[in-house]
Amino acid sequence: MTSELQRERLAYKRSRSRRSTLVALLSTAVFAVAVGVTVSRAPGWPRVRQSFFNVEIAWRSLPAVLEGLWLNLRVLAVCGALILVLALVVATLRTLRGPVWFPLRVLATAYVDLFRGLPLIILLYLIGFGLPALRLTGVPNDFVVLGGAALVLAYTAYVAEVFRAGIESVHPSQVAAARSLGLGPRKTLRLVVLPQAVRRVMPALLNDFVALQKDCGLISVLGAVDAVRAAQIEHARAFNFTPYVVAGLLFVLLAVPTARFADALARRARRRQGGR
Amino acid sequence: MRAPGLILAVTAAVLAVACAPADQTAPPTNQVDGVTCTKDKLPTLTPGKITFGTDQPVYEPWFVDDDPANGKGFESAIAYALAEELGYAKTDVVWTRVPFNAAIQPGKKTYDMDLNEFSITEERRQAVDFSAPYYDVDQAVITLKSSKAASVKTLAELKQVKIGAQVGTTSFDAAERLQPEQDVAVYNTNDDGKAALRAGQIDALVVDLPTAFYITSAELEDGLIIGQVPAGDGKPEQFGVVLDKGSPLTACVSTAVENLRADGTLGRIEQEWLSSAGTAPELK
Numbered sequence: 001m002t003s004e005l006q007r008e009r010l011a012y013k014r015s016r017s018r019r020s021t022l023v024a025l026l027s028t029a030v031f032a033v034a035v036g037v038t039v040s041r042a043p044g045w046p047r048v049r050q051s052f053f054n055v056e057i058a059w060r061s062l063p064a065v066l067e068g069l070w071l072n073l074r075v076l077a078v079c080g081a082l083i084l085v086l087a088l089v090v091a092t093l094r095t096l097r098g099p100v101w102f103p104l105r106v107l108a109t110a111y112v113d114l115f116r117g118l119p120l121i122i123l124l125y126l127i128g129f130g131l132p133a134l135r136l137t138g139v140p141n142d143f144v145v146l147g148g149a150a151l152v153l154a155y156t157a158y159v160a161e162v163f164r165a166g167i168e169s170v171h172p173s174q175v176a177a178a179r180s181l182g183l184g185p186r187k188t189l190r191l192v193v194l195p196q197a198v199r200r201v202m203p204a205l206l207n208d209f210v211a212l213q214k215d216c217g218l219i220s221v222l223g224a225v226d227a228v229r230a231a232q233i234e235h236a237r238a239f240n241f242t243p244y245v246v247a248g249l250l251f252v253l254l255a256v257p258t259a260r261f262a263d264a265l266a267r268r269a270r271r272r273q274g275g276r
Numbered sequence: 277m278r279a280p281g282l283i284l285a286v287t288a289a290v291l292a293v294a295c296a297p298a299d300q301t302a303p304p305t306n307q308v309d310g311v312t313c314t315k316d317k318l319p320t321l322t323p324g325k326i327t328f329g330t331d332q333p334v335y336e337p338w339f340v341d342d343d344p345a346n347g348k349g350f351e352s353a354i355a356y357a358l359a360e361e362l363g364y365a366k367t368d369v370v371w372t373r374v375p376f377n378a379a380i381q382p383g384k385k386t387y388d389m390d391l392n393e394f395s396i397t398e399e400r401r402q403a404v405d406f407s408a409p410y411y412d413v414d415q416a417v418i419t420l421k422s423s424k425a426a427s428v429k430t431l432a433e434l435k436q437v438k439i440g441a442q443v444g445t446t447s448f449d450a451a452e453r454l455q456p457e458q459d460v461a462v463y464n465t466n467d468d469g470k471a472a473l474r475a476g477q478i479d480a481l482v483v484d485l486p487t488a489f490y491i492t493s494a495e496l497e498d499g500l501i502i503g504q505v506p507a508g509d510g511k512p513e514q515f516g517v518v519l520d521k522g523s524p525l526t527a528c529v530s531t532a533v534e535n536l537r538a539d540g541t542l543g544r545i546e547q548e549w550l551s552s553a554g555t556a557p558e559l560k
Contacts, residue, residue, distance in 0.1 A: 044383065048382055051403060107528075129477075132477060221464065222472070226460075229443065232443050233444065236448075237449070239403035241382075276407070
């Protein structure tokens with residue numbers, strides 16, 4: 001049963017929210033018009049429009065760019081899954097306690113230090129052109145596979161650090177409580193520490209996921225044609241930058257679902273913690 | 277509309293050559309498209325100086341030792357010949373390094389003209405100005421003696437091997453036109469293409485003919501030219517100097533190129549730097 005007063009309160013709240021929506025709409029419109037006028041009145045605008053926003057060239061380059069994007073997505077799916085699993089393993093190795101694990105800890109630390117510091121392009125060259133040049137039997141010689149391996153090596157190091165931060169942020173009392181309930185060290189890690197850790201670092205993980213989305217294209221230095229490379233090819237044909245804009249927009253569209261997913265997760269976390 | 281300008285330029289060139297005394301040093305005040313092509317009148321970036329752009333690194337046989345200012349290499353020699361033809365001394369020539377993308381962006385340019393093996397196409401004319409062509413180029417395909425592509429003799433056989441090319445080049449377009457069975461692998465530079473060739477990731481690399489001769493003679497120990505690949509639409513492909521779209525210098529530079537062609541300078545420079553570029557068998 002809502003009281004008269006509460007109904008009034010709700011009505012007032014609704015009217016305020018309607019008003020704020022209207023103000024937001026108006027200010028956005030004013031801003032857009034101001035930007036539009038400034039840009040279109042600029043002396044170089046006709047040439048910029050011709051070079052960057054050429055509808056005809058955009059339409060012509062779309063199929064090639066989309067085909068390239070399909071490669072990006074396949075690489076992203078496979079590498080993303082591998083990175084998650086491997087990074088969790090590396091992070092766990094780095095947080096193992098006890099002297100017996102010392103060599104593993106050192107190895108994991110050395111790996112993270114090396115591959116986090118190495119620029120990705122250099123790593124791609126080393127793995128993509130260096131490894132097959134050794135002519136070892138059994139080493140794959142497909143540039144997509146080799147490029148993917150380099151991406152996995154680099155990003156596993158990043159993501160392992162994110163996981164480690166999560167693991168170390170779980171309060172020691174949680175471990176103590178789990179152990180006092182009779183859980184062994186492995187079960188404690190699996191059932192108590194990791195779930196909390198992963199939940200905590202979700203935003204950082206999604207951030208790395210978006211970065212990976214864009215970096216997948218770097219395998220093009222090894223010869224594969226991804227979305228950006230396809231755009232580059234079209235760009236060189238006509239000396240026109242529009243295909244890059246097309247590829248850029250597609251990448252932004254790709255990143256949007258990830259961002260919304262991250263927001264939804266954050267909202268759920270807030271609800272769980274009793275906020276609003 | 278470039279055609280009237282070109283006709284004017286060519287006419288002016290022919291006239292200039294026809295009426296020129298044999299031992300003239302500076303060209304007479306020749307007006308092209310209302311611009312006087314003399315050092316004191318040319319609206320260059322820095323008055324009295326002429327600024328050439330080119331990428332970094334640059335490769336033989338076009339430039340030598342990645343130093344465009346030494347006058348060595350085909351395009352460096354062309355640049356200095358053009359400067360001289362326009363009345364600039366060697367000391368008036370300034371070089372600036374301009375990456376490919378920066379060379380063709382629509383904004384203000386950092387160079388007066390750019391020489392970088394730019395092939396002239398109608399489509400590209402919408403974004404930049406080209407001078408008259410200074411070199412007719414052929415595309416060729418190279419491989420290693422140890423590669424399975426070494427035995428290729430026909431275009432049909434060439435289609436069956438894995439082909440690579442440098443991104444954004446007409447070599448890549450030529451590779452695509454072959455319609456090979458496997459996708460053409462694309463590399464940032466011919467250096468990467470060579471690395472992929474050595475690593476066995478591709479069987480053959482498409483490059484322009486002078487580059488093909490250079491790579492197979494000086495860079496790859498067991499390099500081999502398979503042969504020339506046919507041009508796009510039966511027309512020879514040509515290199516031109518790139519200038520800003522609508523640049524006031526274009527007509528003067530085109531006239532200078534035509535003058536150099538008429539007096540044999542272009543041929544001489546080509547002989548000097550690209551003479552090794554004989555001919556490779558034309559693949560059928």
